[in-house]
Amino acid sequence: MTEIILFSAPGSCSRVATIALEETGAQFESRVVRFMKGEHKSPAYKIYNPKGKVPALVFGGEALTENVAILWFLNEQFPEAGLLPHAKTAIEKARLISDLNFCSSTLHPIVTRIRMPQFFAGPESIRAVWTAGCEVMREYFKLVDDRLANSPWWYGDAWSVMDSYLYWVFWRVEGAGFPVGEYPKFVDHARRMEDRPAVQRALAREATMTAQLESERLNFAPPGPPKVI
Ligand SMILES: N[C@@H](CCC(=O)N[C@@H](CS)C(=O)NCC(=O)O)C(=O)O
DSSP, X not given: OOOEEEEEOTTSTHHHHHHHHHHHTOOOXXXXXXXXXXXXXXXXXXXXXXXXXSOEEEETTEEEESHXXXXXXXXXXXXXXXXXXXXXXXXXXHXXXXXXXXXXXXXXXXXXXXXXXGGTSOTTTHHHHHHHHHHHHHHHHHXXXXXXXXXXXXXXXXXXXXXXXXXXXXXXHHTTTOOGGGOXXXXXXXXXXXXXXXXXXXXXXXXXXXXXXXXXXXXXXXXXXXXXX
């Protein structure tokens, strides 16, 4: 059996790849990366991901980084899992990449501004960064909400890893004060995701990692929405 390791951190975007792996049914190890100890920036970890970030997938001894690439690779390795819709032509394939990149290149950076505004500003401007992030995010939440108006998943009746990516975006900003309730179809989508056994198993893996980090006093819980000063 191919050895599969996913370097992960609870609550981070490694959840997207974790859900994808759970959906394939493959056996894999979730190996926690201790942000609070700077493990992600250590030479030992940078062998797997020179950018010092999670996730990193190790598949049969080969390391792969970037969620989009990991999802694409897993879809090719496990075609029966239906991680992405079948694409015949070059343009159909490119559209799938375009959708996944929308999550990684457009939505993820806005998520970080809403969830971690302190990374981008001093104390006096944290709230302004958060507010600006929320303003920009509104347009995209509306886009997703509209797309989900008449179908359960991004690609209609067929679940895909695109839904996992959107779910992580939703969950991340829900806990950071973004008004997700204004987007009821997206709320329903998140709850549908949480009904999936693979998602429940992925969340259970994160809970195990969180317990491990707590036992080492290394758990990282980002602060809630910044207060108005
Ligand atoms: N484009 C990358 C983004 C990875 C990323 O930003 N990961 C975050 C967690 S969500 C991380 O490792 N942050 C730690 C840091 O940058 O110090 C991907 O999709 O894999």
